[in-house]
Amino acid sequence: MNSTTEQRPTAGRAIGTLVLIGTTKGLFTLRAGPDRDTFVLSGPTFRGEEIYSTCIDNRGPQTRVFVGSVSSHWGPVLRRSDDLGATWREEDHAALAFPDDTGASVARVWQLTPGPADQPDVFYAGVEPAALFRSDDGARTFSLIRGLWDHPHRPQWVPGGGGMCLHTILVHPTDPDRLLIAVSAAGVYRSDDGGDTWSASNRGIVVPFMPDAPTPEFGQCVHKVARDAGDPDRLYLQHHGGIYSSDNGGDSWEPMTSIAGMDFGFPVVAHPTRAGHAYLLPLESDGYRCTPDGHCIVWKTEDGGETWLPLTNGLPQSGAHLTILRDGFTTDGLDRCGLYFGTRTGELFASTDDGDSWRELASHLPPIMSVRAAPVH
């Protein structure tokens, strides 16, 4: 969730760094001191539950942590911890539930995103089936955003491989009424009025999985979108086939310079403080979906996607056929930023120097679906 990076953590108050690792079998955590030197792994919590979404919220005086999980038997649950995961609680009544008239039910919580910095009780949630919810009471209760649910395009959306999910929520840092979401496979949608009305925002994104590779108004399989630290109208997007950027808040998209011919991947992460800096983890083709030729490489741009630098120091460069999913890559929001990514084969790699060097912090975990990190206080 790039929302975590949109909060500007106040490192001066931090007592340490928390990394939440959501797996198919529960939640694992890594804790480190403020220097991020030594990380201690613990878990799992919520054994057997799939953790697709977590959120570390530092807007208030105390760090709040949220986990959206789903049990194959018992359904989805949203839980909250005010003591960094030592104890958890859930509301008696489901925090996230569709209204009766929709006939829909929440299958999975894909995204939990804090609202504006000055509205600490506002949260957004993206769920499957694709819908956006808003909370105004600290994620105790959420309301369906009808403007998107009732959008005339919605009946024509089709699920991607992960399901009919709303997986990306970006709140504009200076105008909280400007919301951007992404759905697989519907594409990017934007609202400029707090969610009352929405428009598709996919101009220029080629759909390679349709005849003649058209650029339809919607139907793109957008995997993730991230917002630039310096220019809130600059966006980076990883599509099912291609990497794109926008300099106008998503009015239109342009292809970024290709990375060694690889156009497939899931996550994209923007540096939390440095304009023009972003990271990608491209995978080999939509048929294979693993790091190419056994090389695990994070690619970094420092010029808004004009050029890309391979980051390999400490990452496995042979025999590493890894898959990193859309929410499996994140930053901790600090200036000398920590970067963390988890794989479907249970490795957790981290860098605490903007990606210059990496180390493997955890191995042999269950498949990792989501990773979030932030300083905590």
Next chain:
Amino acid sequence: MLVRVRIPTQLRNLAGGASSVDVVVDSTPVTVCSVFDSLATTHPALERRVRDETGRMRIHVNLFVDGDNIRDLDGVETTIGDGSDVSIIPAISGG
């Protein structure tokens, strides 16, 4: 009518650790559905593990009335007799 709902180990934390709860049901006839409607008022977090917000039973949860799977009876419209109990059992599914 009082109906006893037996709770699997995984969900007992939602009922204060109890292995069963007694539910007062006023409807006529008393059905599995009305038992869980009543449970939703006394133990909402437990009830929503068994049914989603539309009222549909979760597909990997089985309910037994006096030992019989309601899928072999009348589903959630299965009537409950006085002194019967309802058991919540996770299905042999998952991964």
